[in-house]
Amino acid sequence: MMGTHQPQASLFAYRVDLEQRVRPDHPLRRVATVVDFGFVREQVAPCYGYNGHVSVGTVVADSKYGTVENYRHCQRLGITTHMADLQTKQAGTGRRAAIFADTDFVYAAATDTYRCPGGQTLRRHHWNAARRVWQYRTPAGACAVCALRAQCTRAKDGRSLQRHEDHELVQQARVQANSVAARRDRRRRRHLMEGSFADAANNHGFKRARWRRLWRQEIQDWLIAAIQNVRILLAHPLRPVHTAAQAAQAPVALPSASRGGWRIGEWCWRAFEITLAPRERLN
16 A cells, blocks of 8 residues: 655755744843844855855856756856756757757747748747746648758657747856856866766775765765875975075975975875865864
């Protein structure tokens, strides 16, 4: 017998009622009656999104995340989308090969219609609520007698187009995704993040996390990051000091058998400092 589905409650609740959290005799209540902290909220407001989370300026991801839904949502929040466009990656493949692209059709905003390369008019046909798109089609039988049919469509009912909800926002997101800055960010992400994750998974057990609980997994992640920093420091030793002023301020390094003339203990200590520095700033 099938039971009823109970939806899971939200794992993280960001709405905190200070009236319930702060006891009635707390000194902060007396301070709040005298000092107006509105100016503090005005100063930190630009640093947070509309829903209370820390705002994000730019999102960088591969084409798997470059969907219309993600583009539309990011643009509504004012987030720059440097996610690779999934539509661009799929263009000219499969059933889309050797046929006119959507960009070959001219949209007329005054009449809300499209003009195809063969001169036919595609009018709004129906609304797809699941995908949040309007479907545009040619008149019945128009594509059957068109000389450009082989280059336009393989569908029996003729060519159709889709115009998404908030089409202008989606197009703006695609322009951002295909910009020079977006391609540069994705290249940097490929070697900086994906390469680091792959190295941690292949060489340091990054994916072994079952039943460890978050606090144990956090320890493992920090240790993996520290080991990766040690390897980077060993592979790229510090350059010698060139100026006299820098030489006077530089600490004296005792010679040893380790690479670059540094003791391995100093390398490890610096690796841990590099790894833990962001966490110390957060605390």
